[in-house]
Amino acid sequence: MSAPSTPDTALQVRLVKAGRTKISYPAELLHDDGTRVTVRAAWAAEGVRDFGFVQFRPGDTFTEHYWRDRWYAIKEVRSGDGTLKGWYCDITRPVVRDAEGDLLAEDLDLDLWVSADGSAVIRLDEDEFAESGIADRDPAAALAATTALDELELLAKDGKFTALLA
Template identity: 65%
Template sequence: MSAPSADPTNTTHIALTKAGKLKIRYPAELLSDDGTHLVVRAAWARDTVKDFGFVRFEPGDVFVEHYWRDRWYAVKEVRSPDNTLKGWYCDVARPAVVHADGTVEVEDLDLDLWRSADGTDVLRLDEDEFAESGLAARDPQAAAEASRTLDTLERAARTPEFTDLLAVH
């Protein structure tokens, strides 16, 4: 049996969960889904600015989001309304699950990585949240995989070939 694919009408929803609870759900346009790697485009899902200090996510920003059914991360290319690349926000997460209704569910594991558009800034994020999450006690194998994944993403983000991760096959 093949894995469910996102809605063929090109509209789907992304459901981000954290510790079993829905964090946010938002509509997205399905750009591609090869059964393993799916790509969507979505507007910044909030009506407020999120200022991280190193980047601001603002209303009008566009995210091209890459999810995999077999990888422990998601990568979001972030562009301003005028199409200027801001960078890539990488979520360490369990592999994506696409439900029968086309909803893409991704469980956030608290570790994140930011890579600036020019590649000069690569920042590991939320390691304190990860340590406090209790994942290591609840699911040591998932915690170990999350830590390995963050290390792998960081190494990749420090190379010019980083965007090769996002190639649609």
């Protein structure tokens, strides 16, 4: 773990998949208690990403919560005017901060969307997860990933999801 940082510290978030950087973007550190790291970042991809049930677009703000002891990251998504869209949950290995203090999260393909009002809880990319071959390469990681997805889905359906972010 790197030296403690203070809020407002600029850092990079790097999401890797299969050993390659999927996306890297600047973020502002809001909190790091040694277990959970919270950052704020603007939508980092080009243009609009339309999932059918939600669109991510320039001007959206993500408050991202990463854990060093959990296999997921939860990203609160707000539109440019501050309206809550919902939460995008990435199933990842526990986050690490590198020597520069930047965040490194390894994406394990599984995702969960929770709408702002909690009425939609949608599992995503289970086909990509199966095709990735992780169950054969790293059965323990595959089990941790599916367990994390099940846990988040259950918490969302039981209305206990946002307690993770308190």
